[in-house]
Amino acid sequence: MKYRLVLISLFLFSMIQAQDKLAINIIQAVTELMSPENMKSTGTQTIVTSSGKTRTFEFESYMGGKGQSSLTRYTKPAAIRGQAFLTLNNADDIWTYFPRTKRVRKLASHAKKQKVQGSDFTYEDMGSGDVFMTKFTPKSQGEEIINGDICWKIELIGIPEQDPPYPKIVMWARKSDYSPVKLDYFNDNDFNSKTLLLSDIKIIEGLPTAMKVLMVDHKEHSSTSMETLEATYKWEPPKGFFSERSLKK
Amino acid sequence: MKSWGIILLLPCLLWAQPEFFGYFESEADVMQLGAEKYSFGYNKLRVDLETRPNDNVLIGANINVQQYWGQTTWNIYDFIPGYANIGSEMNIHLPDTILLDNVYMKISFPKLDLTIGKQQISPGVGYAWNPTDIFNAKTLLDPSYEQTGVSVIQFEIPINSRSSLSGVFKPEYNWDNSTKQAWLNSGLGRFDYSITAAEYNWESTRGLIYQYESLENRSLAGVSIVGEAFGWGLWSEFAYNHIEYYSGPEVWVSSFYYAPDVDFNEIVVGVDHTFDNSVYLLMEYLHNDYGKSVLDELNIYDYLFSLSGNARSLMQDYGFLYLMHQTFDFVSLSAIAIANFNDGSGSVGPQVDWNIYQDTNISLQSNFSWGADNTEFGLQDWGLRLRLSSNF
Numbered sequence: 001m002k003y004r005l006v007l008i009s010l011f012l013f014s015m016i017q018a019q020d021k022l023a024i025n026i027i028q029a030v031t032e033l034m035s036p037e038n039m040k041s042t043g044t045q046t047i048v049t050s051s052g053k054t055r056t057f058e059f060e061s062y063m064g065g066k067g068q069s070s071l072t073r074y075t076k077p078a079a080i081r082g083q084a085f086l087t088l089n090n091a092d093d094i095w096t097y098f099p100r101t102k103r104v105r106k107l108a109s110h111a112k113k114q115k116v117q118g119s120d121f122t123y124e125d126m127g128s129g130d131v132f133m134t135k136f137t138p139k140s141q142g143e144e145i146i147n148g149d150i151c152w153k154i155e156l157i158g159i160p161e162q163d164p165p166y167p168k169i170v171m172w173a174r175k176s177d178y179s180p181v182k183l184d185y186f187n188d189n190d191f192n193s194k195t196l197l198l199s200d201i202k203i204i205e206g207l208p209t210a211m212k213v214l215m216v217d218h219k220e221h222s223s224t225s226m227e228t229l230e231a232t233y234k235w236e237p238p239k240g241f242f243s244e245r246s247l248k249k
Numbered sequence: 250m251k252s253w254g255i256i257l258l259l260p261c262l263l264w265a266q267p268e269f270f271g272y273f274e275s276e277a278d279v280m281q282l283g284a285e286k287y288s289f290g291y292n293k294l295r296v297d298l299e300t301r302p303n304d305n306v307l308i309g310a311n312i313n314v315q316q317y318w319g320q321t322t323w324n325i326y327d328f329i330p331g332y333a334n335i336g337s338e339m340n341i342h343l344p345d346t347i348l349l350d351n352v353y354m355k356i357s358f359p360k361l362d363l364t365i366g367k368q369q370i371s372p373g374v375g376y377a378w379n380p381t382d383i384f385n386a387k388t389l390l391d392p393s394y395e396q397t398g399v400s401v402i403q404f405e406i407p408i409n410s411r412s413s414l415s416g417v418f419k420p421e422y423n424w425d426n427s428t429k430q431a432w433l434n435s436g437l438g439r440f441d442y443s444i445t446a447a448e449y450n451w452e453s454t455r456g457l458i459y460q461y462e463s464l465e466n467r468s469l470a471g472v473s474i475v476g477e478a479f480g481w482g483l484w485s486e487f488a489y490n491h492i493e494y495y496s497g498p499e500v501w502v503s504s505f506y507y508a509p510d511v512d513f514n515e516i517v518v519g520v521d522h523t524f525d526n527s528v529y530l531l532m533e534y535l536h537n538d539y540g541k542s543v544l545d546e547l548n549i550y551d552y553l554f555s556l557s558g559n560a561r562s563l564m565q566d567y568g569f570l571y572l573m574h575q576t577f578d579f580v581s582l583s584a585i586a587i588a589n590f591n592d593g594s595g596s597v598g599p600q601v602d603w604n605i606y607q608d609t610n611i612s613l614q615s616n617f618s619w620g621a622d623n624t625e626f627g628l629q630d631w632g633l634r635l636r637l638s639s640n641f
Contacts, residue, residue: 049578055607078270078640079608093439100395102369106441106475108482110523118575222578243410244434245362249307 023138026152029178030171031133035067036207040235042075043228047119050221057117062237069242070126080117086247090131091124097247104244112165120194120215120224124165132156132171135164146181147199149174174201179208193219205233265308267300274638278319281630282327283622289319295350310352311398316345329552330623351398362405367398370417372432372445373486374475377569377587378535378561380488380515381445381471383430386558389569389587390598390616390634401428411436419449426450430469440476445469451559465559466493482521489514490539513538515561531571540564544592544624563625564591579604585616587626594620594627609639 045057058076063069070091073084082099094107107114112124132138136156144153151172158164168186173179183196194217198210213226240246277290294314301307325339353366373379377392385396405415412435419428430447447469471488492511519533540555541547542565554560568590573583581602588595598616605611614634620627 051578053578055579055604077608078272079610081270081640098393101371101393103371103393106374106482108477108480108521110477110480110482110521114523114527114529115575118579240407240410243407245405245407245413249357 020139023140023154026140026154026173026178027132027136027138027156027171030173030180031130033178033208034180035130036063036233037066038235038237039063039231039233041228041231043226045117045119045121045224045226047117047224048222055118057119062235062241064237064242066130071242071246072126074117083117084247085116085123086242086244087123087126088242090134091126094123095244095247097244102248104247109163120217120220120222121226122165125196125215131165132169135159135162136169141170143175144172146172149176149181151175151181152178177201177208179210181210191219193217204231207233265300265302267298267308269296269298270641271296271311272638272640274636276634276636278632278634280632282628283630285327287320289317289321291315291317305357307355307357308353309355311350313346313348313350315348317343325553325556328556328628329549330628348397353398360406364403367400368403369396370399370401370403371396372430372443374441374443374473374484375486375517375519375533376531376571377533378486378515378517378567380486380517380537380561381443381447381469381473383428383447383449383467383469386561390585390596390614408435411441421450425466426464438476440474442472442474445471445473447471464494467491480522482519484517484519486517487514488516511539515539527574529571529573531569533569535562535567535569537562537565537567540566540591542566542591564589566590589620589625592620592624592627594618594624596626596629608641610637612636 040060040062042058042060045059047055047057056077057074057080059072059074061073062071068088068090070087071084073082074080082097084097086095086097087093091112092109094111095104096107097104107123113122115121116123116126136158139155139157141153141155144151151174154171154173156169156171158167158169166185167188168190170184170186171180172182174181179198179201181198181201184192185194185196187193194215197214197216198212199214200211201208202211203209209228209231211228214223215225216223272295274293274295275290276293278288280287280289292315296312296314297309298311299307299309321344322340322342325341326337349367351367351369353364353368355362355364357363370384371382372384373382377387377389379385379387384399387396388394399419401417401419403415403417405413407413412433414431414433416431417428421427428447428449430445430449432443432445434441434443436442447467449467449469451465451467468491469488471486473484473486475482475484477483490511490513492513494510515535515537517533517535519531521529521531523529537560539560540562541551544564547563551560551563555563566589568586568588570586571583573581576582582600583602584597584599586595586597596616596618598614600612600614602610602612612635614636616632616634618626618629618631622628
């Protein structure tokens with residue numbers, strides 16, 4: 001009897017280990033997909049408030065070093081034209097540029113939680129890189145069907161020592177190509193505070209790319225959609241591109 | 250800039266089919282100053298023109314058309330306590346203006362950015378005060394308002410992704426009188442720092458009273474640092490200044506007007522933080538050796554230096570606080586508080602900003618002062634400002 005119990009325990013343990021290894025592999029694949037070496041894109045961002053008011057922005061965005069560095073510059077509307085922000089080290093370091101005063105400000109880490117232009121995205125949400133790999137422990141939660149696609153369901157538990165952006169994230173990624181299609185973000189009270197929905201996934205230069213991204217804030221009852229108008233992964237950043245110098249251009 | 254500059258430059262810019270953008274801004278103010286209540290304001294149209302002949306060249310210009318209304322002539326002595334006045338009237342008139350605020354060309358080489366022309370220079374990391382900024386004097390009730398351009402040659406040489414060497418040269422009639430400032434910018438860990446040195450001349454306000462030119466030869470060595478500690482943004486800006494008075498009629502170099510060389514330090518320390526409830530807090534402290542520490546020691550020059558921007562502050566020790574919260578959809582509530590720790594006066598200004606439509610903002614700002622009537626802020630009672638702006 002004892003021998004059987006040990007065997008069952010070993011089997012369960014190895015199953016959990018295998019599941020965790022699967023989860024790690026999936027997150028690795030998702031991270032690789034979401035963090036191409038370089039990317040240049042243009043897009044629109046539309047904020048819809050709880051009262052139905054909308055504001056629309058247009059921007060150009062540059063990403064490098066597998067998502068470690070990014071530079072986003074607003075091109076419309078007129079009031080924020082030229083405003084830009086630079087993130088380095090997976091958004092650990094953020095600088096913003098205000099063209100009206102020609103001033104660059106370095107933001108402290110508390111600002112990572114601030115909404116970008118009043119949207120439902122924080123500076124931290126805009127950064128990507130290997131944050132899922134380094135700041136979370138993934139656990140496989142089986143499979144679910146989202147919008148007709150069979151998806152892996154992965155629970156990401158934040159590693160407190162790594163200062164994760166959220167204590168917990170639940171991610172659904174398509175089994176066919178590891179494209180994430182939904183992410184639920186949880187706050188300290190284990191409340192699903194925000195949901196990110198990725199849709200209209202197109203193959204651009206061999207890489208599946210979500211052309212539409214919608215962030216829904218369940219607490220504020222607002223949402224922000226981002227639509228990619230043009231994107232290329234073949235862009236090569238000039239040497240020293242991700243710097244204050246480019247921010248001010 | 251003289252009108253011939255506009256006449257020459259505008260056709261060139263227009264020929265280059267630039268992008269046009271800018272804003273219209275209208276402001277109405279009411280202010281209670283002693284027994285008098287003043288109303289005044291302006292309508293301002295700013296047109297920005299920008300063209301990029303190629304990826305490495307940017308040509309830009311900003312034209313301000315500003316029309317004042319209400320009280321447009323101000324007696325400086327109304328802003329100076331009676332005991333410090335040595336006259337009864339020193340009027341400044343605000344005429345309607347058409348100003349070529351900026352006109353510049355930026356050329357980017359692989360290892361050099363060169364910007365020539367009238368352009369905004371905004372050095373320093375402080376929000377309300379910038380001891381290392383020799384070009385601008387900020388308005389404490391609106392420190393982030395755009396500054397007027399300065400005619401300079403500016404260069405920036407990138408050393409690596411985080412370090413650069415930059416400099417500004419403002420030519421005058423000879424080298425000695427020209428303004429020179431250089432910065433070495435770099436970073437260490439989570440901190441960015443900048444070391445700067447400058448040499449420049451300012452026309453001293455002391456000459457205003459008796460209508461003579463009095464130049465101060467100034468030099469500055471400074472350092473600024475910005476980073477974070479314990480989740481709070483943290484910055485500091487320090488400047489050591491040396492002033493050498495070298496011109497002015499000999500007759501005024503008497504015991505009363507004699508102005509020996511002066512060495513003084515200015516330092517700003519600031520922190521900011523966004524709390525979990527999204528309230529943003531910013532605090533700054535300024536210490537300025539050039540200011541007076543005791544109210545009774547203030548004289549007319551101290552007030553004139555302060556009002557004209559010749560001195561960064563009237564007295565030595567100040568605090569600045571800014572609180573902001575995005576309370577409703579596109580509506581933020583904020584407040585600015587300024588305190589003069591030496592004379593015990595101060596001012597608090599609650600503000601509402603409403604992004605009423607895309608590209609259109611309306612803001613209502615008030616300020617209420619405290620302190621005795623002979624103190625810096627106590628001299629004023631209250632003010633109300635309504636500002637409407639729309640970008641295009």
